[in-house]
Amino acid sequence: MKSDFDNWSDIRVFLAVMRTGSTLAASSELGIAQPTVARRIDALEHVLGLVLFERDTRGFRPTQNAHLLRDEAERMESAALSFAEKASTLRRPRPIRITAFAANLSGRSTDIFNDFSARHPEIEFEFLPGARVFDLMAGEADIALRLAWTQPDPELVCRKVSTAQFTMFCAASYAERHGFPASPQELKDHKILALRHDAITPRIYKWLRQQVPEERIYQKFSEASLRDAAVRTGQGVGLMNVRMAESDVKNGTLIRCFDPPEALNVPHLILISPDAYRRREVRTFVKFFAPRYAAIYK
Amino acid sequence: MKSDFDNWSDIRVFLAVMRTGSTLAASSELGIAQPTVARRIDALEHVLGLVLFERDTRGFRPTQNAHLLRDEAERMESAALSFAEKASTLRRPRPIRITAFAANLSGRSTDIFNDFSARHPEIEFEFLPGARVFDLMAGEADIALRLAWTQPDPELVCRKVSTAQFTMFCAASYAERHGFPASPQELKDHKILALRHDAITPRIYKWLRQQVPEERIYQKFSEASLRDAAVRTGQGVGLMNVRMAESDVKNGTLIRCFDPPEALNVPHLILISPDAYRRREVRTFVKFFAPRYAAIYK
């Protein structure tokens, strides 16, 4: 037998009458009309099957039943207040959490953040740099700047920045000593520096194995930046993001071995969790950031 | 700034949609129409200023905000359930608590209780015998059988049983040794046994002092039954309820000194707290008990 007590709002009315001692006073406290208050109390008494107030011309006086229910009613009120409080917290602006490779959050990107912060000083950021893939759908971060090796969740809001290209690079010093592979076929004669098993993308690993026997691949780097440093110091050849290597190629530190193979192209995306995208400040930020960020990557 | 969140019932709807994942399923769980569920959610989102669900053709999927509010909503639900539970406890029959002098709950009265219990075995009693005056308005007891020395609260439901009469009695053995006071005027030559200062009724004390100098009044009894026992064993003369002494007079143990003075008459009442009188079983009991109890006192 289910209880018929389904109009929880009547508890508010009950408490107001309890506290003020009259339906008239309660009505002005609640901002509703006096007859409505009286009717809500009638209805409540009816569903509970209890008399809660003694009516007479000088007010509503609580019966013992009413006194005994007061505690429970107040527990309900405080639950309602903390619900509203929590909602109000969620409504307040929170920092925008952005995850990306450290490289994408430094250099020219920082100028974009600075420009944005100058315009919107009230909007704060939280940066989560690193290779770890945060789960945007689970709310671990709001925005991700990522190379989309795997198909992103279709729910995510998605902006394409560029197509990232990868190819082999080696230091000028390395080339002097060992020459350099001018095509994928020649890779097998070189020492290949690569990310560790647990950090390397399956797609890249597969491509590498098609060109080179396993024993030539040195998988000891946990982060791309460590591998890149090793390449720059001439310890071997390594697959690098063309954009990341660009300035080193220009100043002669690095040599680009051959044109980026199509198979290694990957979209560079801005991903936004739909929950975050619902926040005004996040949309404002994305609108500002996306074109400028894309411009960096031509 | 007061929150606009005033329709607490919307939390029920919120939880139902949260649990079932669709407004249609929630509507059948709640026993209301599907469009109503959707409208309640819209309204809730609007007053909270938060998006709670992602709508599409296959249902309502909770956003992160909804997930974060779920705990608070459930706290509210459990408060509502315990409110309903408490109400249901109050609705259940409880024992009828009766307070009276022990003498009024024994003897012929017990027959009335037995007869009533035979007819209504489901109705239980709790007896609170003794001189202590329980506060019926505060809910300390439901029914009192009392001599109304003081004006009872006008809110109390009240039935008159009889006019109790008091006068002086002494044991036959006492009369043999000292004679007995045949009028109030003669009392000053006797030893008067009376209740202690903290137990005696002001009205009686005043009357006694009008007849007798203070030093003749022995106020050492905390209970009427102790004083009566002392009178019966011939230790002095004492004011007793005429009805209580009746059988002892008939069998010659006690002597009624003189006719009961009008000034000591006091109404004997059945008093019922208005809260208790609202309970059906209490009314049933009073209807049965009152005439039979009054019959005992002629």
Next chain:
DNA sequence: AAATCGCTCTTCATTTTTGTAGAACAGCAC
């Protein structure tokens, strides 16, 4: 490829709830 299922939305008539206005009444101050 078509049919079905389980949803959401929209519309509109109906029902329910609410508010307004005023009568009646007790307590209190003058």
Next chain:
DNA sequence: GTGCTGTTCTACAAAAATGAAGAGCGATTT
């Protein structure tokens, strides 16, 4: 006493919420 204040009712009109029916839409099954 008389008038004032604070209260509860009642009646009726206005406003709001609700439900029923049906269109539309994906996903899934046949």
